[in-house]
Amino acid sequence: MSVGNQADLPWWRSKYILWIFIMLPGLMFSIGLLNGKLNYDSLMHATGEFSARFLVLSLIATPLLMLMPNYRFPKWLNRNKRYFGVAAFAYGLYHAIAYLVEVPTSEVAAEFLEFGMLTAWISFIIWIPMAITSTDGWVKQLKSKWKKIHNWGYLAALLAFLHWAFIHYHWQAALVHATPILVLQGYRWIKVFTGK
Numbered sequence: 001m002s003v004g005n006q007a008d009l010p011w012w013r014s015k016y017i018l019w020i021f022i023m024l025p026g027l028m029f030s031i032g033l034l035n036g037k038l039n040y041d042s043l044m045h046a047t048g049e050f051s052a053r054f055l056v057l058s059l060i061a062t063p064l065l066m067l068m069p070n071y072r073f074p075k076w077l078n079r080n081k082r083y084f085g086v087a088a089f090a091y092g093l094y095h096a097i098a099y100l101v102e103v104p105t106s107e108v109a110a111e112f113l114e115f116g117m118l119t120a121w122i123s124f125i126i127w128i129p130m131a132i133t134s135t136d137g138w139v140k141q142l143k144s145k146w147k148k149i150h151n152w153g154y155l156a157a158l159l160a161f162l163h164w165a166f167i168h169y170h171w172q173a174a175l176v177h178a179t180p181i182l183v184l185q186g187y188r189w190i191k192v193f194t195g196k
Helices: 015-034 040-067 072-079 081-102 105-110 115-132 136-142 144-150 153-167 171-193
Strands: none
Touching: 015 040, 015 081, 040 072, 040 081, 040 153, 040 171, 072 081, 081 115, 115 144, 115 153, 136 144, 153 171
16 A cells, blocks of 8 residues: 555655655654763754654645646655655654653643643644545545545644744744645635635
């Protein structure tokens, strides 16, 4: 089972090369963690940021293609958007596992209902079925239901950015990452509602 990108492309543009680049930061984080050069706070910051950046890439793909239909980058991005969505989930999973391993269970339970943490957990739960159904096989099997499941990604993204903004009051960083989605998706829905 594969995740999109079935076009016959040269090897250097293949999905396997793309996946190597997507996975490379995570591998470097793991090596840094094992050799003691990366501490817990740095790991949480890095995995959270990479999750957010891949999320941005996945959600701006369609409106960017609508805005610039004749350019190569939007076409490439749109062809690979499911990869970036899965990558966003994978780095989010890394982020969550690191938190659960490092933080005592009593502390996890105590701060579970705090707004900054609750938004993260709800976002993560929403992303689980989306990540599972991101393969071509699931697209064919679910048909019209697939899009309904993946439309929940917009809520998951909003909650993820609220988590980032509230967890340490990093409003500026969260807003910088969320702005491309807000602007381009706003453009997309204006085009949809005006029938253009």
